[in-house]
Structure formats: C-alpha cells, structure tokens
Amino acid sequence: GAGVSQSPSNKVTEKGKDVELRCDPISGHTALYWYRQSLGQGLEFLIYFQGNSAPDKSGLPSDRFSAERTGGSVSTLTIQRTQQEDSAVYLCASSSTGGQGTEAFFGQGTRLTVV
Amino acid sequence: QQQVKQSPQSLIVQKGGISIINCAYENTAFDYFPWYQQFPGKGPALLIAIRPDVSEKKEGRFTISFNKSAKQFSLHIMDSQPGDSATYFCAAASDSWGKLQFGAGTQVVVTP
Incomplete structure (x- = not known):
C-alpha cells in the first residue's frame, strides 16, 4: 500500500508478557517515529530514526521498551514484561528526509491492552 | 521539557464560529x-504547514498565523463545522534534523 502500515491493529496481552509491534513505513522514507497515545491524551514521543544516524531514544519510558529498524525500512517496537500502564495506542509515522519533505505520515496505530 | 506549548486543551465553538488554537516554541532553530x-x-494527518518566511498561510477555512519575533503561531478555523470536531496538534521541526516536536493537542468540539 501507499501509506504507513502497522500491525497488529489490536493486541491484547497478559501482564508480564512481551509484545512486538510492527511498522512498515512509506517506501523511501528515511525518517521513522514511534509515539504512544493514551486515551484522550497527546502524542508521547518514544523514538526517532533518521537514515543511518543513531536513533533518538530519549522518549523511551523505561528499559523495557526497545525498537529496531532493519535495513532502513521496517521497524519493530518491543515491550518486555508488559505492565497495565503500557496500555495505549502506539502510532508509527514516517517522513522523507528533511528540508521540504518533513511531513510525517501516520499509520492507524496498534491498540495495546494489557490485562 | 515540552518544546512546543499548545493551548487551550479543549475548545467548544458553535457552528459558524471561529476556532483559535495557539502554540509557542523556544527553539529558534x-x-x-x-x-x-x-x-x-x-x-x-497533516492539515496545513508554514515556514517562517511568511506571516500567514491560508488554505480554505484554515489559516496559520506566524509571529517569528514572539515565537508563536496559531491556527484559525473559520466558519467552523461539526465535521471539524477533532483533536488538533501543532508541531515544529528544524530542517537540519527533521524530528517533529508536537504540542499537547487541543480537542475541538463544534456544536450544531
């Protein structure tokens, strides 16, 4: 497809389990973001990948959270030992390299529920 | 700390009215x-964007006003419609790095 694709769209997991969330960015986009959005809240920045540069991990809330971006394309956000407070919608966005192309295109998100 | 501050948190406006959302930033880059x-x-989804070489940009009923000296920018929704009811986020970025910094969001409700 032409847009940012995230999978799964919904995920219910038990407390303490690990989860992996996947993001397929728009082809050719070098920048990729992960955000977290709790119900009715704003966008909480998690991590930013730009090309081959070291990612900006300043938003990751704890060492249970990690993200990879393989081959400059697909990204996986991993949450280990999930907690109930991790329940939220996880949004991925991609954009072309800076300059005029800074528009970020968002996926539909993965709704994570930890029970 | 939040690099882009947005207000108000929520807004209720009657159909046909004007919705105004304000944002302020610190980073001159x-x-x-x-x-x-x-x-x-x-x-x-991207609605409208502006660069600091202009003070205003209009697209249909949506206008961005930009005040570089005050480091503030705002979104005006003219003739607000119920279909405009949504959450609006301002953001800022620099070309050198490109990472978008988002404001906290404003929930706009347009009543019929």
Whole structure:
C-alpha cells in the first residue's frame, strides 16, 4: 500500500508478557517515529530514526521498551514484561528526509491492552 | 521539557464560529511549523504547514498565523463545522534534523 502500515491493529496481552509491534513505513522514507497515545491524551514521543544516524531514544519510558529498524525500512517496537500502564495506542509515522519533505505520515496505530 | 506549548486543551465553538488554537516554541532553530488533525480512531494527518518566511498561510477555512519575533503561531478555523470536531496538534521541526516536536493537542468540539 501507499501509506504507513502497522500491525497488529489490536493486541491484547497478559501482564508480564512481551509484545512486538510492527511498522512498515512509506517506501523511501528515511525518517521513522514511534509515539504512544493514551486515551484522550497527546502524542508521547518514544523514538526517532533518521537514515543511518543513531536513533533518538530519549522518549523511551523505561528499559523495557526497545525498537529496531532493519535495513532502513521496517521497524519493530518491543515491550518486555508488559505492565497495565503500557496500555495505549502506539502510532508509527514516517517522513522523507528533511528540508521540504518533513511531513510525517501516520499509520492507524496498534491498540495495546494489557490485562 | 515540552518544546512546543499548545493551548487551550479543549475548545467548544458553535457552528459558524471561529476556532483559535495557539502554540509557542523556544527553539529558534525550528523552521517548519505544521498542524495535524486527528479524528477518533485514526492517526493524525497533516492539515496545513508554514515556514517562517511568511506571516500567514491560508488554505480554505484554515489559516496559520506566524509571529517569528514572539515565537508563536496559531491556527484559525473559520466558519467552523461539526465535521471539524477533532483533536488538533501543532508541531515544529528544524530542517537540519527533521524530528517533529508536537504540542499537547487541543480537542475541538463544534456544536450544531
């Protein structure tokens, strides 16, 4: 497809389990973001990948959270030992390299529920 | 700390009225200021954006006003419609790095 694709769209997991969330960015986009959005809240920045540069991990809330971006394309956000407070919608966005192309295109998100 | 501060948190406006959302920033390296619109259950989508070489940009009923000296920018929604009910996020970025910094969001409700 032409847009940012995230999978799964919904995920219910038990407390303490690990989860992996996947993001397929728009082809050719070098920048990729992960955000977290709790119900009715704003966008909480998690991590930013730009090309081959070291990612900006300043938003990751704890060492249970990690993200990879393989081959400059697909990204996986991993949450280990999930907690109930991790329940939220996880949004991925991609954009072309800076300059005029800074528009970020968002996926539909993965709704994570930890029970 | 939040690099882009947005207000108000929520806004109720009657159909046909004007919705105004304000944002302020500190980092003078920012040179790209977009607004995103988010409907429930959807990801945010770009609505309109401005660069600091202009003071105003208009697209249909949506206008961005930009005050470089005050480091403030605002979104005006003219003739607000119920279909405009959504959450609006301002953001800022610099070309050198490109990472978007988002405001906290404003929930706009347009009553019939």
